[in-house]
Amino acid sequence: MNQGQTKRYRQAEQLIKQEKWGPAGDILDALVEETADPAATRQLVRVLYKDHQYVQALSNVLDEPTLFYQDESSASLAVKILVQNQRFMLARLFVANAPKEWQTDLVKMIQTGEQAAQTKYHQTIQQRLKTFYHLGDGSLMEQRQRLEEAYALPLESFILGTRFVLRDPFVHYLIKADIIESLRKLKVDTQLDYLWIDNQEYQVNPAKLPAQNDVSAVKAVRQIIKDQLGDQDAINFQMANQQFDLQLMFLFPRATNVITDPTEWADFLLATLNGHEINDDTAVGRWQRRLMTLISTLAQAGK
Template sequence: MDSAQFQRALAAFQQEQWSQASAAFTTLYQAHQTAELNRYLATSLYHDQQFLAAEQIAAENDRAYLIDQRWFTQRLTIALKNQQFIFARQWCHLPEAQAWAQAGLARVVTAEDQARQTLSATQRVIAKQFYHLGDTDLAEQQRRIKRAQQLPLREFLRGVQYLLVDPFLHPLLRATLLEELSRLQLDQPVRLQWLDDQIYTVETAKLGPVAAGPAAQAALTYLTTQFAQTNPGLVANVRQTLNLQLMLLYPFADKVLTAPEAWIDYLAGRPVQTAISPEQAKQLKTWQKRLGKHLQDLFAAINNEKPEN
């Protein structure tokens, strides 16, 4: 990094010459995407009233803002200015933010109340579109889910609770919404229609990330130890497929991946190397076929093709 260029940018920042600072830090950041430059650039953009750009830059490295309360608060301020209420709540629930969470959540509640008054018409449109995801194609559904993060928690939950049991919503999107809820650390349980078409009651506060379960971790470890040194390309391909499968199976992957090593062998296209029971072998093939159909439908939807029956 050019030290003199950084010092000039920093001087503009300290003198609150925000337009000059944002331009200077933009140049620096384009060459070096460091955590420090991210913080300075996003903050400069924010004070220069380039709020969306500030959010986009900060979101590239959220964890850079967990180093102390000042930067945690700055990241929260940028999010709230962009009405990113769901992210803001998830931000406050991160383990690293525990000491600052109470004050942060109080700010989120205040900002949500203000938005209900000043942005009510906009939020009604966002909510209506969010509650009717099934009316559109997959790309539009994903856009609406992203935009729904601008809803206050109460309105967001109202839509999510309906969508989690919507049989016409692709299960990958249902899993995406469920994972969003898990990061909100809410006490209230929700109902979920899972891949077996049964309705389950799920306590989202007890859920972890998609790949955090024992079966997922065992599968990933086996994949790495077996193939990382000899076939890294295969590892990348299998990992991509496995990640999608884990999303589809969320939050019950452990019920399905009862033989994680055999699961990886199947995805890698080689004979199963570990001993499994006939029942496990049958379950593996049944679920691979079922998941393959869901992924086939997903890719067809992405490409605007009609799925095969």
């Protein structure tokens, strides 16, 4: 902030001390628009919360949640706002990325909010759960919207809905993968059945899943791509990694079961990108052709 903006920021701080939330918020809102200053954004959210403008405060938190990892007080404020707006799963995911020493107290805040909501907003939660059950009744875009709405559910209700959604053949697999990944981040220790891209059912315990990029086979493929293209062809290097990222979206959480030979996998991927005709009558070839079809279908759905 320049000198004039700093002066206005101090004026806002004086108004906050006087609990004049409206005038303080007006100044801070303008400063955020002008400067995108993190401190001004956090102060604006505090003022909006104090002024009971919870929806607007939520919008600012969701725009840049990482700004609220600055200190425990800011993280606590973000959680209060998420809970106030009944965004319980989003609150838990926010806390999962916070420093570990803060997490216990922050999770307790969420649990208290969930318990209160189960009593006060029981019918609303039940309706959201019913909508979650019918996630598969729509396009991929509509399913993403319904999943976003489901993140307002308390964790217990979300898991209940998940048990049905993960086995629903009409739910797009990328939606299922998003759900499993969210539960992995939350270290949810429970066994879940899911219908995978090969139309077979498998079981997974999210708490025991590694992050996809920590899987040894995944790291090996990335290293091969880097060794072959990293210093020689920046464009193809980027394209290869993007294609591999798309493959991993569909392979999650079974990449290890499919990529049994990282060298063969990387060679096939790179040859395909270069337009080379190669024998695809192998396990790797058949898998990559299947993934290419899924990725192509995904691209068409986005048009």
